[in-house]
Amino acid sequence: MHLHHSDTSPDGHTHGPNGSGGSGGSPQRPGGRRALRVGLGGPVGSGKTATVAALCRTLRGELSIAVVTNDIYTREDAEFLLREAVLPAERITAVQTGACPHTAIRDDISANLEAVEDLEERLGPLDVILVESGGDNLTATFSKGLVDAQIFVIDVAGGDDIPRKGGPGVTTSDLLVINKTDLAPHVGADLEAMARDAKAQRGDLPTVLTAVKSTGGITPVAGWIRERLTAWTACPA
Numbered sequence: 001m002h003l004h005h006s007d008t009s010p011d012g013h014t015h016g017p018n019g020s021g022g023s024g025g026s027p028q029r030p031g032g033r034r035a036l037r038v039g040l041g042g043p044v045g046s047g048k049t050a051t052v053a054a055l056c057r058t059l060r061g062e063l064s065i066a067v068v069t070n071d072i073y074t075r076e077d078a079e080f081l082l083r084e085a086v087l088p089a090e091r092i093t094a095v096q097t098g099a100c101p102h103t104a105i106r107d108d109i110s111a112n113l114e115a116v117e118d119l120e121e122r123l124g125p126l127d128v129i130l131v132e133s134g135g136d137n138l139t140a141t142f143s144k145g146l147v148d149a150q151i152f153v154i155d156v157a158g159g160d161d162i163p164r165k166g167g168p169g170v171t172t173s174d175l176l177v178i179n180k181t182d183l184a185p186h187v188g189a190d191l192e193a194m195a196r197d198a199k200a201q202r203g204d205l206p207t208v209l210t211a212v213k214s215t216g217g218i219t220p221v222a223g224w225i226r227e228r229l230t231a232w233t234a235c236p237a
């Protein structure tokens, strides 16, 4: 999907999907909808930031993207994304939660909501805003008032029994990413069992087993984002 092509937008202004130029006008997308807001949650170290980085690299040429990161006391995830130059600096905002990560994405979402709205106002029409939670436990989920869809990232090194253990992230997220499949032989993880347990917990909800740092590893996740965005754009505002 090419909602934004490289240099010249349908309004005749020149700004690439992820260049510095905002429209300066109201943040309207085709169909009048605001950006699709996608939350990424999951246990500490499962690969949330790596997933965000790979999504930005893969989608930034075709979509207008911004990112909000959440850390408890630091800005480390945002600083990593800035160092890796996955997006121009003005497209990355860090929220310091100062408390349990799930509080800021579920109970008191005001700081995140403000960050998301500020990005959209500053940068003009955006297609997707990725909101990365700080690492938490299996019960952490996003408020539906903050995001429109949620990705839960777990990894094979965290134990191949995690899908079986369930919890709302595993059972109800819109996409479950079982990451670091490249490590499966080294940690003795049974990928087939993980896929089977995820299916049993999630029914028809999609699961991908992948290694987001490997070449092409992000492809199924990026494909899912494109599909969600198409559906989001087609919905009446």
Ligand SMILES: Nc1nc2c(ncn2[C@@H]2O[C@H](COP(=O)(O)OP(=O)(O)OP(=O)(O)O)[C@@H](O)[C@H]2O)c(=O)[nH]1
Pocket: 042, 043, 044, 045, 046, 047, 048, 049, 050, 051, 077, 134, 135, 136, 179, 180, 181, 182, 183, 210, 211, 212, 213, 214
């Ligand atoms: N082998 C392998 N390592 C990975 C993969 N994805 C991420 N990692 C590594 O796992 C570690 C943690 O990755 P992050 O992306 O920082 O994880 P995170 O979930 O954002 O971590 P927190 O924000 O601290 O909760 C880093 O050393 C990554 O390089 C993968 O697919 N395979």
